[in-house]
Amino acid sequence: MRCALFKPPLSSSTLLSRLYFSPLPTIICGDLLRRVMASSSSSSRAFQLRLNPLTGDTEWVVIEEEDLLETEKSKSLLATTSYLDMLNDGRRNRAFRLAIEKTITGPCHVLDIGAGTGLLSMMARRAMGGQGVVSACESYLPMGKLMRRVLRANGMDKNVRVFHKRSDELRVGVELNSRADVLVSEILDSELLGEGLIPTLQQAHDMLLVNNPKSVPFRATTYGQLVESEFLWKMNDLYNNEVNISDGVRLTPAGLEGIFGVKPQQHAMHCDALSEEIQLLSEPFKIFEFDFWKRPESHGEVVMRIPATVDGKVHAVVSWWVLQLDFEGSIFYSTAPGWINSFNTSKPPSCIRDWCDHWRQCVWFLPSGGISVSKDEKVLFQAVHDETSVSYSLKVDGQTNFNVYKTDDFNIRLLPERIATYGDKEWRMAVLTAVRSALQNRSSPLCVVADDSLFLTIVTASLSKTSHVISVLPGLQEKGALYVQTVADANGFSMDRVRFIGKKASLLGKDDLNQRKVDLLLGEPFYYGSEGMLPWHNLRFWKERTLLDPILSDDVFIMPSIGILKACAMSLPDLWRSRCSLKYIEDFDHTTVNETLGACGDLPSPQEGPCLPYFIWQCGEAKELSEIYSIMEFNFSNPIHACSAKKEVVFSKPGVCHGFVLWIDWVIDEKNSVFISTGPVSRYWKQGVKLLSKPVAVKAVNDSAEIEASFDPSSGELIVRSSISELYAI
Template identity: 30%
Template structure:
């Protein structure tokens, strides 16, 4: 049996469905999973262990046998904790078969197979009674069903079903309770991820369409490592509010609920963003707490535990209303069975239409479907806009005929504002074309940019009214791009359009360079690090499964990560490993580049970061990776708008910093696929 997997095709800009063996999805999911991150999360494990020990002790004190139900057991770690604490039997439920197999191996390896039964089902399919999956209902319920939003993985329906069907009335639950916290803030940085802002170009003002300004935006949560957003980047308008709690030892409802918290505004400003996180109380007394609060909420930020499986949430309000200091406000959170959304209202409001819980926000302008949040931030980046406008200004002439190739780009609009004679823009997406039409209409530029719904290879001279292109421009940005070099689709477009370009055409950017830098990660290494033992339990079967999954892939590959959220130190100088000349066509034969990165700083080298830099003109360049030179101690500042590629070494390398050891690299650009094959090794010399 075969399965089909989506892969970005650099040569076509499309998402191709590639036929793979039926094991491919499983192996990919295991290889890319963050189970290692969870197993390395000592704070989480310790708090769960303490809560489980306390719950088992309370049941034993009542003279009862301890029957545990562990929903979403994963590696079986929590079940083993329960048996070690004295549980008589544990039913460990895991729906994902490869993980259920791994849990079975781990349980057997640790000698718990006589008391732990692995059930490879969704918990809602588990049966109780003679001949069923469970002999009797459990009196201890252990779960780890949470995501960054707490309820996004279906925790509430699972709890609801378990209380009705799988556990005894009055059961002990670990965790015992969860509490969601929120804080209302003003933040230009974060708000730029939600709305298109006005842009100044040559003294003219480009304003967003009214449809975009009025739109409530996307309802999906923005989950990030909030610890990496400096408190200087936002102004709190109110206190941290405990919005609602869920008691897991009692029957849980997945029905719609709304909760409000009243407070007086601590300062004046624009109510734009809600920052949110949650805590788990592992016992009824609340003495064992596992907190998801960002590090700047801790008295000593460096003591905050790092975790990537649970982060923090950013919610964008439907409108950025102004509040005054001392004003009485009501912050409301609504939840259904899988998601949350927020609204804020002043007590002075008397509009009867605002009475009742707010409806879930949804995009009506299409812009939030065309542009994701990092893309909004990129479009609103004033420095970046000035770089592109400056580059365009230097190449445009009164008779310039321009063609833009990027998804939902403003460059064609800028070219028109700068006085180009004629501007075209290729738009693959109907929705993107409609959003740009709204923008042009809102700024009285209808007809100023001709939007063509065509692929580059299908474009004809008739489409261009017999004109030849004198300026071919792109950012480049494409929604199908996952890794930095996927933007080389621009190069393939330029090649396909050769017959429509003037001999002296200006291509902007004129080239792109793939950069490489060997780094030591502060924490991100945990997602790929073997565990061996975890809290005293042997979990090597999971390590072995991940290793087999990596070997199952055709080759080691880089992964996309937004490194502004994951601090790292440079252990080498960055190297321009490959350069792609956009003034020429894509070559027919593979291009190979080899070199090395001497390790000149002391540290543990976890891998290599890869990114693209674009040379717009001879004097102007923009980076999708490092945005500042590496600091004296190896500090790195990464672009917030694009993900960088990360290639993890199979084993970390301890660098002495004397430059003798080096990370050797080999890159092969395959023109037929647009992919870059890579290999890295450490040469100790």
Template identity: 25%
Template sequence: MFSRSLFLTHVYKNVIKMSVFVQKINPITGANDWVVQNEDYDFHQEVARSAFADMLHDSERNQLYEQALRAAINKKHAEGKKANVLDIGTGTGLLSMMAVRNGADSVTACEAFKPMSECALKIIALNGFEGKIKVIPKRSTDINVGEQGDMRERCNILVTEVFDTELIGEGALSTFQHAHKYLLEKDSIVVPESATIFAQVVECPLVQNWNKLKDIFNDDLELLLKVPDSIQNCAGSAAVHDVQLSQLSYNSFNTIASPIPVLRFDWSGQTPFIFERSTINTIKAECDGKAQAVFMWWELQMDTENKIVLSCAPVWAHPWTKLKGDVEIPWRDHWMQAIYYFPNDINVKKGQEVNLISCHDEYSLWFNLTHNLRITDSDYLNPVCSCGLHANFSRTRIGQMNDSRRNKKYLSLFEEQLNNNSCILVLGDGFYFALTAAKYGVKKMYFLETNTLSRRILLEFINFNGIKNVEVIPSLEKLNEIDLKEINCVLGEPYFTSSILQWDNLLFLYLLKGIKKLVSNDIQVFPQKVVIRAVAVHFKDLYKIRSPLGKCEGLLMKNFDQLIEESSNISDDTVEAHPLWEYPGFALSEVEEILEIDMAHPPESATERKGNIKIQSHMECNGIAVWSDWYPLNSPRFLISTGPISPITVGEKINWDMYTRQGVYLFSNKCKTNEIKYSFSLNFSNGHINFKCD
């Protein structure tokens, strides 16, 4: 999934040990580190990203593909023809083996990623299909057909899975077009035969928090900080926001318009492929409200008769729910749902007609909504961020900026701790909320903003709100040129754009260490401490991204499991970042306090903690969740948690903060044990953190 080290470049190979020096940005120190890695580090990193291919754990997907393949093969045989199957992007060879066992006369599979094509050959042999499937280690667009080509003749059945959350983001349109033009016969059957995109127009303040910054008010509704017009009026980003929509509370949104099909893609080749298109659907608002976003998902029509359908709908719109009532729908992390934000909120009245505009190019989708009877060219434009906020910060971070619970605690801190003698240095990226401190009459504020875009946005906030007693410092070098002896307070959330895991924000400590010699000795530091905590978890589904397949639909996957495990051990960090509110999990232990750090007096050397997490539930443990709790003041009243937002109870579902990503240590197999041993080390001299579980 995610690596908290950013791969930059290979420099040279050590010939004796066959290793490479890889440059990584250490997010805690902010420095570039050179580390020795396996010579195939980047290859293993790419393999490991498949994360044990949770797609292959999707039994419904696998079974529907096989049903549709069987129908296609039988249809060709009923026509008196051979069934010659082409499998594009075969991966493990699963679909190719399914084709053989369902009577295909010939099967050709292509896989451009060489380690995967080699793995497919081993799996095919392991399952007794050697000699029955030809594997071509090429992209389908590079395959030649002819007497001396990769394929002697064209095929008449195509099976492929080249889809992502956005359906077309992996180049499905060009893949299908090329296959029909060069690799398939005229009357070929394609599995899947077509796809349909659905859109549901909603009002949802919760998801809008991930998109639009809000003005800041105090409890008396006094305006403290206004968002600049340039940010308020920005169309935002058209980039897909993929989310497990089923985990949203049904009460968190109002349906302005129920789900409707808005775009259909015909993969059969019977109609021309269109790479840029727009559709308009006139819809009636089902309630009063603000149309803010589209919830999007898609269906695959797997066979020519549209009897076999694979749906990626959220639980409230899923066909299974409609047929069976309250059911558990298939879990998919490879194909989620998506949110697309309108450039502007549209006020609607119940029964009012509005036009939903749905657009796509070769790789992406976007949507708009308009009252206008006459639609202009601008209504079709793909939204582009003009303010810098959406380009610089993740959706999660924008939601964090809008988090009213968090912001109220900072306001209380400012009211209780700051006065007209306070001279403040703010450390971090995008802590625009700190500007509200200027409203409390502080003497002076300095912001260290090394991020160029974040600095530009900060200056817009300052100018737009007419704040005078603020100075923005662009670098540590510039900070060193200023007499900072008057500073008596250092403030941070902390947050840095380089951070992936929450403990990466300990970069605050390293900045603080370098600054302390420039400021007074009796300086106040907020936050005063940070506590790293953990809990043992039974994840309902998330464990699948690290769980070996063993068998998949009766076919052995041993070689694939070994390849992924080996690559993960070489290239992956032990702890990954995930938005755990999207992945239901149940607490199996009490919260374990791993490490507490006094921000004003941190340890100077390496610190190591070892302990045991006691399992107090009969459920199997398949992961450890970790997070950081920050204390602006050393009091539970000021706790700002990046983990659970309500007390954890053993055996019950954990309620996670929706505006941060938590750390997860996943086990490759479910664990039945009474306790889990862990070790945690933090080397303060180089910023390296290591967390391991046994």
């Protein structure tokens, strides 16, 4: 997962964890959590663009080049990347070492694209017996500087030439003395192509490599499997899910089934966590092969007939890839789910791996609720790839058209978890009950929906025939407005009572409200494009409510009324292993990267890792070791202010504690009796994880720990610290 020659489109969600370097940025690096851009090393200062979670605005921070790895903001940015998780993947590291030693048998010129910490470059240099040339290309400047530290720590800073450039900026005769004989690279995401593998290989073969070069990896093969899963179905098919809900709200009315859905793409997911909820409907099948040692094609297409192994309904295609790292085909690495455990000529290899988060399986959802199949029935499967992605379409014999997404099907595209939330009967009932109660005994109330909640906009307009609704939709904007207009009739309200204002809720004034005051201020809270952020970043609603104070009525109903920070001590061995501090990786010292990458374990006492967002249900082995505790409350009836609290957490079960999981429960009714939780049980929200500096053994029930949290109203950040006494660090 490296910086490579790739320029995908930008979205509002990319603003978090991105660096811009002067001159103007020309590259995006890494997986969708890293989101960084960089230029060449000629710049003497960096301009860091960060998203302020409380305002939705971006802020520029100027950092001198020599301080790139020293500032807390730069460290926190690197800590949110997947580098640490990847470097802790021992099976990956070992496979690359064995393949490099097998491929490089004498002095030559090796090109490492997306070099990261320089691990593969050092492996290549060692394989040549200290001879030859290694050119390492790492365009992400902070990582390039970190690589130089690692090279110095291993006595290889004179043996590896480092270029802080994109691979397409390198020129033979300028940076490179000659074309390279061997390519080593690891520019792969969970889908395989999303980090720009194809354009990077194309340019390298055209301009930087000799004819028929050696390469590590040698080949990558993608595989797929047809599956049935009610859980996956609910994450995609809101229309048919709403058929079973009788609350009178229709986000996807009849005749408009395709107006609301997930983006037609492969969604990375830990499918092992769903193994008991998935029915396999086919054997695994090979889809595409990509050879690193030759120039790839920009586009490809395959059509095949896949026999169904049992009766069922195909809701999704689960896909993964297998790397063949050496020419002979004896060294493999796979991202296959755990249920793929065969390794023979008739089925794809799996090379079962430990839990890791840098590569997951991918899920492709079928539109229109999927397709029904009978045992032995052939499913016609079509796969198409372009330079950066793969898409699928399916149909069974007798159907005239493929089951395929159309580009104009959707007005609103949301993440699968948001689709599932809007189809959750209990969640909908809680929101409906709270809004209905707030509207009672109010004549012609003025309601402001301050966030991107389409559900609240429709519900409020539907429940009261006299209400006036102003919806802001800061992220969805015009598309959201068009959507609400389209479904208004089906939900029984007139658009003359709904107005959209193209500004932030915090900027609303009396002139926007016709000199009226707000009777209901509503939010889920949900801000489009911020779904991957930490739970407390949705306290943006509190900030906006504070700025709106002059236009709120004396008896205003605010939903949610309170946010409650919750915490639970947990055993998270798989997540811990992926984030623990590094020592030697295949005999190369990596201790110098630990602080910068936010590692846990074996660090000096004051140092603590950051809080990071995860779906706990996808984090491998997880066990609660305490009850759930309320740490502190954010009361939205008061202006936003600094908060801090300490809480003693008493362990209820023995085990190894690796950290605390934190989330927000939202109180959404006037009587403070209706809660919506974003905790691990729901599976539709990410939680915050604070790993301990060292894991501790909980030997007896009633042992205790202390957790301290402080909220900064200027940045929207929550600082979490923990201490465990009378326990023994492992």
